[in-house]
Amino acid sequence: MNVKVLGTGCTNCVRLEALVREVAERGGLDVEVEKVTEIPDIMAYGVMSTPGLVIDGELKSAGRIPARHELLEWLSR
Amino acid sequence: MLHLGRNASRVSPREASARTLSKSRALSLGAAGLVVWFGLYSQLGPIAGWLTYSLLGLSPGSHLASSVDFFLTDVPKIFLLLGGIIPLVHVVRSYFPPERVKRVVAGKGEFVGTVLAALLGTVTPFCSCSAVPMFIGFVESGLPLGVTFGFLIASPVVNEVALVLLAGLFGWKIALLYVGLGLVVAVVGGVVIGRLHLESQVEEYVYQIKLGEQVGVRPALAQRVTEAATYTKDILRRVSLWVLGGIVFGAAIHGYAPTGFVAHYAGRGNPLAVPLVVIIAIPLYSNAAGTIPIVQALIQKGLPMGTTLAFMMAITAISTPEMIILRRVIKPKLIAVFIGVVTMAIILMGYVFNAVL
Numbered sequence: 256m257n258v259k260v261l262g263t264g265c266t267n268c269v270r271l272e273a274l275v276r277e278v279a280e281r282g283g284l285d286v287e288v289e290k291v292t293e294i295p296d297i298m299a300y301g302v303m304s305t306p307g308l309v310i311d312g313e314l315k316s317a318g319r320i321p322a323r324h325e326l327l328e329w330l331s332r
Numbered sequence: 333m334l335h336l337g338r339n340a341s342r343v344s345p346r347e348a349s350a351r352t353l354s355k356s357r358a359l360s361l362g363a364a365g366l367v368v369w370f371g372l373y374s375q376l377g378p379i380a381g382w383l384t385y386s387l388l389g390l391s392p393g394s395h396l397a398s399s400v401d402f403f404l405t406d407v408p409k410i411f412l413l414l415g416g417i418i419p420l421v422h423v424v425r426s427y428f429p430p431e432r433v434k435r436v437v438a439g440k441g442e443f444v445g446t447v448l449a450a451l452l453g454t455v456t457p458f459c460s461c462s463a464v465p466m467f468i469g470f471v472e473s474g475l476p477l478g479v480t481f482g483f484l485i486a487s488p489v490v491n492e493v494a495l496v497l498l499a500g501l502f503g504w505k506i507a508l509l510y511v512g513l514g515l516v517v518a519v520v521g522g523v524v525i526g527r528l529h530l531e532s533q534v535e536e537y538v539y540q541i542k543l544g545e546q547v548g549v550r551p552a553l554a555q556r557v558t559e560a561a562t563y564t565k566d567i568l569r570r571v572s573l574w575v576l577g578g579i580v581f582g583a584a585i586h587g588y589a590p591t592g593f594v595a596h597y598a599g600r601g602n603p604l605a606v607p608l609v610v611i612i613a614i615p616l617y618s619n620a621a622g623t624i625p626i627v628q629a630l631i632q633k634g635l636p637m638g639t640t641l642a643f644m645m646a647i648t649a650i651s652t653p654e655m656i657i658l659r660r661v662i663k664p665k666l667i668a669v670f671i672g673v674v675t676m677a678i679i680l681m682g683y684v685f686n687a688v689l
Contacts, residue, residue: 298541
């Protein structure tokens with residue numbers, strides 16, 4: 256599973272990335288986390304407010320940090 | 333335990349204490365919170381008075397007592413207000429993400445578009461890390477530059493922190509006037525900037541970016557509430573130093589600056605007071621939370637309301653860090669125009685306010 260964290264390096268982007276890694280590790284999930292930091296690449300996903308979260312090419316959230324249970328659900332599919 | 337209600341029988345204690353609260357428990361916690369909140373809020377004056385005059389034994393009327401009383405009333409008051417209102421606003425605003433604002437405003441014509449953008453700017457979060465993608469998204473979707481600027485001006489000026497603090501310290505009338513005038517400044521600024529046709533002053537790469545069409549999953553209400561709590565904690569942590577600094581400064585003015593001191597230099601008798609305070613305020617970077625306690629003390633010392641609100645608006649509307657961030661998408665000339673137009677609008681607003689109040 257490919258996960259992209261979209262953000263230019265703000266606190267919440269860093270926090271979201273750490274949370275994704277933690278949830279994946281705890282759930283023993285095979286997840287590849289990638290950071291997208293260039294504005295044109297971020298916006299190509301329709302995101303105007305960071306952090307954004309893309310899972311297997313699909314935008315899941317923008318401008319917020321999802322809860323653990325949301326992340327776990329998305330990552331376990 | 334009583335409050336766990338019907339769910340208690342089905343949910344194991346471990347699950348019940350999990351992050352998402354059961355509905356009945358959340359409701360009773362909320363109700364209890366409200367009672368405590370209002371109880372505390374209504375007793376702030378007496379508690380501060382008791383602490384100052386009985387516990388610390390300061391003599392009424394002295395400079396020190398006056399400052400201490402002011403400080404002890406204002407600190408808990410402002411934190412109670414912030415802690416109570418920010419989560420509410422955050423839940424409401426989670427329904428107005430910029431991606432949605434853009435769709436609402438698109439194709440509405442310049443004037444209606446600017447008014448709408450300014451209105452939506454008041455409920456949309458403005459965070460420095462999202463300013464650039466927001467700007468690009470607006471421009472990319474074909475919104476006129478004026479509409480985009482209407483949004484950019486309103487977003488930091490009119491926000492829940494300013495509204496709450498003004499309402500708490502000066503009453504709702506002043507708070508709503510501030511909001512109204514902030515919107516006027518945003519619309520006027522947006523329309524003027526739009527008329528100047530400065531599209532060439534936007535960095536070229538902005539026009540080349542393509543915005544995707546995807547929208548994320550809609551979060552549930554419980555999720556929005558949880559995020560609002562986290563957000564509120566963040567904001568309180570971020571603004572607490574500003575607020576404390578502002579209140580200490582305000583308390584010092586309150587206790588020590590002679591009455592009429594401010595009135596003498598920046599009162600109604602001085603026609604240059606409005607532009608002067610606005611120009612002083614522009615490079616200053618503070619948020620509403622830090623500014624308002626100072627402003628409150630200044631008003632008590634005779635600074636006219638219009639001058640005061642202009643000062644506050646200039647601090648929040650234009651700041652050096654915001655300009656540095658915007659420089660990534662617009663050229664220096666447009667930044668200068670932006671600062672100039674907004675400054676003029678705020679000064680004008682200050683004069684009008686002083687004249688009618």
